[in-house]
Amino acid sequence: MRYVRQVAGVVILVGTLSLGLAQQATASSANVAALQxxxxxxxxxxxxxxxxxxxxxxRGVRSLQQRRRLLVDGVPGPQTRHALGRRGRPRLGSRVMHSGQRGWDVAALQFLLQRRGYAPGGVDGGFGPGTRSALVAYQRAAGLTVDGLAGSATISALRQRSGGPTRTPTGPVSFYxxxxxxxxxxxxxxxxxxRKHSGIDFPVAYGTLVEAAGVGTTVFAGYNSGGYGNLVVVQHRLGYTTWYAHLSRVTSWSGEHVEGGTRLGYVGSTxxxxxxxxxxxxRLNxxxxxPLPYLLAGTAARAQSGVTVHASCADPAAYRTASIDDCR
Ligand SMILES: [Zn+2]
Incomplete structure (x- = not known):
């Protein structure tokens, strides 16, 4: 880690990103997931x-608004949520959730569990056995009452941005x-x-080739004003994205299908x-x-095996002004 203290006493980061940027609230992410x-x-x-x-x-919100003849503004307000029927309610925290229920709050709960590595077996708004077992495992690890009910104590623990138990999800995901x-x-x-460093740094020379870490779809390729500079983001399956920052030149484009080793751009200092x-x-969700536990020994070009990360799908670019979250 290298810092330079400027004459004015302002500390800047050298060779790394400034992390003092806006955070995305966990709760709003959960509500966006429920909306999705x-x-x-x-x-x-x-x-x-x-x-x-x-x-x-x-786009989905606008289509719904058009379909239901609401004001088309792309904002999921009360009327729009009402138009979603039972999937648009109730609000997270407005009831104690248990097996057999459905709704907006259940989807939000599932997303919060999944974010911490307690996989509910899908984020679909239905409180089934998978959700219950993930919830019970979380409650046990968090020292909460282990009752399989998602009441206010469990929800507020899950919504906390940092602290509390997390699990590293297991699975065949690995990256070159x-x-x-x-x-x-x-x-x-x-x-x-x-703050803490939200990634890992490869201190390589200007102009070094940057390769995709696995199969996926480029969902952002351009300049990011939140500190990343020229940035490529690739979405992989299972909610994983990989981010390649500070590039001198970007050669991928949004929507490009990439595989391990596909050229994305070149190392820089933007x-x-x-x-x-x-x-x-x-990033996971x-x-x-x-990244280290997921990293294979070499780049794709050097790899002996054909381990790949399979493609998922793309949500192009909420990434232009994304900032770095603090680490968990
Ligand atoms: Zn860094």
Missing amino acids: VALKAIGLYPVAVDGVKGPFTE RPAPGPIGDHFGAPRENG GHSTGPHLHFEV NVPID
Whole structure:
């Protein structure tokens, strides 16, 4: 970790990203996920539920509003939620949830559980056995009353941005290294501003080729004003995205199908960065996680095996102004 203290006493990060940026509230992500679930059920949201309000989400809301002759503003207000029927209610926290129930709050609960690695077996708004067992496992780990009921104590614990138990989801997901060479700054490395490093850095030379870490779809390719500079975001299956930041040049485009090793761009120092390096981030449901346990030994070009991450679907670009969340 390298810092420079400026004459004025302002601390800036060198070779890394500034993390003192706006955070996305956990609750709003859960509500966006519930909205996506409701829209998906009526065929108006064709891509993965990820809790990120992007163009597909807004398009779905507008289509619903058009269909129901509401004011078409893309904003999911009370009338729009009412138009979603039982999938648009009740609000998260307005009742104690239990097995057999359906609705907006159940979808939000499932999303919150999944975010912490307690997979409910799908985020679909239906409180089935998978949701119950994920909830019970979470309650046990969190030291809450283990009753399989999602009341106010459980919901407020789940909604907390940081702290509390998390599980690393298991599964056949792994990623090739996006650039060669050793890793510089690791995930979670503390910053002087109190935040933590939300990815890992590859300190490689300006112009080094940056390759996709696995199969997926590029959902953002362009300049990000939140500190990432020239950025490519690839969506993979199971709610994973990979982020490639500070690029000198972007060669991928939104909607491109990529595989491990596909060229995305070249290493640079754009955005909040003061030296060439690749900032690589893995997010699960939009929460940055430590990429290291998922990383294969080499880049795709060097790989011996054909391990791949399969394509999921794309929600193009809520990414242009995305900021870095604090780490869990
Ligand atoms: Zn970094």
